[in-house]
Amino acid sequence: MQVTDILNQADEQLQNQTNPFSDSPDTNLAYETQKGRMLWGKSDDILASGELDYLENKVNLIFTSPPFILNRKKKYGNETGEAYIKWLCDFGPLFKKMLTPNGSIVIELGNAWEPGQPVMSTLVMKALLEFQEKNGLYLCQEFIWNNPAKLPSPAQWVNIERSRVKDSFTKIWWLSPVTKPKACNLNVLQEYSNSMKNLLKRGSYNAGKRPSEHDISETSFLKNNGGAIPSNVLTYSNTASSDEYMNYCKLNKIALHPARMPADLARFFIKLLTDPNDIVLDPFGGSNTTGASAEELNRFWLSIEANDQYIKGSQGRFKDKLISSNF
Structure with a gap:
């Protein structure tokens, strides 16, 4: 056996020892890279199926943006009204099962307005509070993501009647089963x-x-x-008119995900709450900003997405990093 073969074999053995997915089943696998996997399916079904039991108590960060609370259905899927609160709360035990003893859950939720009225819905606050209280979680800190480039909305009250100012922020809650989860603000100094x-x-x-x-x-x-030390008001615009993901979708005639988050937002929490080779889970992967950001920062990642078009498009974030794909 040549020296290069011996070295390659050693590298492969080391990778298998540290890669959490090396001996995992391929059920629902959409695609994979050296650092992560995208699974195709509904996150509640997959998390409850036992398919991911090999990751129990091993996930350091669940970072996600669930479908927003809305009073009407959107094409990317969402529950509405009070049903949303129950739907979100039911994820609590599934998430906690995956977390390490000092792991974190970070959830972004958009604002909601009452249909046909210039008043905000309180369902967002109710959903966050019930998710926290019913699942025995501590609120480590509340963040605001300010998007100065967000289009004026709600259009009826902002642009037409001029009775409200534009709604440009969303709430992000950092939660954990413990009061002192792993975190270091030295990793996110500005x-x-x-x-x-x-x-x-x-x-x-x-x-x-x-x-x-x-x-x-x-x-x-x-x-x-x-x-x-940064503040808990995070200002990131999402104004890119062309990037690898968008170019890939346009080239392959794939619909863009309508609610993409900026990569800087994902990077901030991944750097704050994890170390290299930790595991990051996004149960609502969308265009997989979380997975791509984790890969860039040398973390392992697992994303779940139910929409096959969004999965196809998200592959464009990885270029030559894909090692297998079923899409």
Whole structure:
């Protein structure tokens, strides 16, 4: 046996030892890469079937954006009204079964409006609260995703009657079965502002008591930590007119997913709450922004999607990384 064959065999053995999918069944497999798998089917059916029992207590992060609460059906599928709350809550035990003891669940939910009325529905808040309370989860932190490029909506009240301003944010809840899940904000530091850079360069700060009587010392603010701690208001636009995914869909005449999230949003939570080679699960994969972001950040990933067209299109995010596909 040649040296190259021995090295390749060793690499394959190492990959099989660390890859959580190496000995898993191929049921419902749509496609796979070296780091992840897309499964075709309804997430509640697949999670309850026992097919993923090999990942029980091994998933570090469930990051997902379920179909939004709406008062009418959309083509990408959604429950409506009170039925949505029960549907979402029923995922709690399925999610908790998958998580590591210090794992996290991050859910983005869009806003809803009462049909034909310029008033917001409270179903979103009810759904989040019931999901948290009925499943014994702690709310680690609430985030706001502000999308400044979002089109003005609801159009009737914003554009026509001019009685409301545009709705440009969605809520993101970080939940966990424990009060201290794995997390490190050093992984998501942002570039210092110019004023902070000048303070660090000057080496002095206006220390002392503030009107709140909080005493600020120079040592608290003059240490260079490599960046600023971000806030829980995350501003990311989703304005790309052309990317690998969109080009692939256009070339292959595949319908674009209508509710894609920006990759930066997925990257933020993956970096905050996981380490390389951790496992990330997205039960509502859509165009698989989560899987592609996890792959880019060297995490293992598993996504589930019921719509075959969205699965076909999501393959365009992986280019030459695909090692098998049933689509």
